[in-house]
Amino acid sequence: MAQQSDKLRLEIVTPKGVVLSEDVDEVVAPSVAGEFGVLPGHLPMLAALHIGLVRYRKPGGAHMTDVAVGSGFVEVKGERTLLLTDRFMKKDDVEVLEVRKRLSEVDRKIEAWAGELDDPARLELIEEEQWLAAQLELYGDPPVQRVLEHRRANDYAQLLLMPPAPEPIGENHDGEPMGIVEVDGREQGS
Numbered sequence: 001m002a003q004q005s006d007k008l009r010l011e012i013v014t015p016k017g018v019v020l021s022e023d024v025d026e027v028v029a030p031s032v033a034g035e036f037g038v039l040p041g042h043l044p045m046l047a048a049l050h051i052g053l054v055r056y057r058k059p060g061g062a063h064m065t066d067v068a069v070g071s072g073f074v075e076v077k078g079e080r081t082l083l084l085t086d087r088f089m090k091k092d093d094v095e096v097l098e099v100r101k102r103l104s105e106v107d108r109k110i111e112a113w114a115g116e117l118d119d120p121a122r123l124e125l126i127e128e129e130q131w132l133a134a135q136l137e138l139y140g141d142p143p144v145q146r147v148l149e150h151r152r153a154n155d156y157a158q159l160l161l162m163p164p165a166p167e168p169i170g171e172n173h174d175g176e177p178m179g180i181v182e183v184d185g186r187e188q189g190s
């Protein structure tokens with residue numbers, strides 16, 4: 001039986017190449033299903049990476065180091081944790097004033113949006129807003145979190161409307177409606 005290592009190799013790769021390669025004791029990353037942690041001996045896994053902060057602790061270190069990442073994928077296999085992402089930033093690279101200015105512009109565009117909520121242009125703005133917010137969180141001064149709707153309230157009302165009453169399929173000898181009709185998979189009878 002192979003001996004299990006007490007370290008992980010963390011590699012973060014962007015379209016520009018390998019941007020981080022470190023031996024670490026622990027990794028915490030944001031997935032689309034929530035944050036998850038990886039320790040040595042973790043079972044193999046593949047997850048979709050969400051925009052946010054990746055935290056890792058170097059061997060013997062007492063504190064975690066944070067970096068910001070964009071969306072992508074993470075693979076844990078053996079003693080290797082590989083993150084493939086479209087964006088990466090270290091704390092020292094955050095241009096706080098520029099990020100705040102751009103975040104304000106993006107927020108105004110989102111607030112003024114009058115088109116469809118699932119329009120790709122709007123979704124790109126939301127993704128940019130999340131990336132800018134991740135940079136400010138990395139810097140240590142995150143913006144107030146917002147929850148953005150993906151459907152308008154009146155769309156939900158349409159989902160809750162009851163289907164129209166079924167038409168009777170006949171009448172009994174007294175002239176009253178009768179019959180069995182299926183509505184939403186349930187039999188309705190008279």
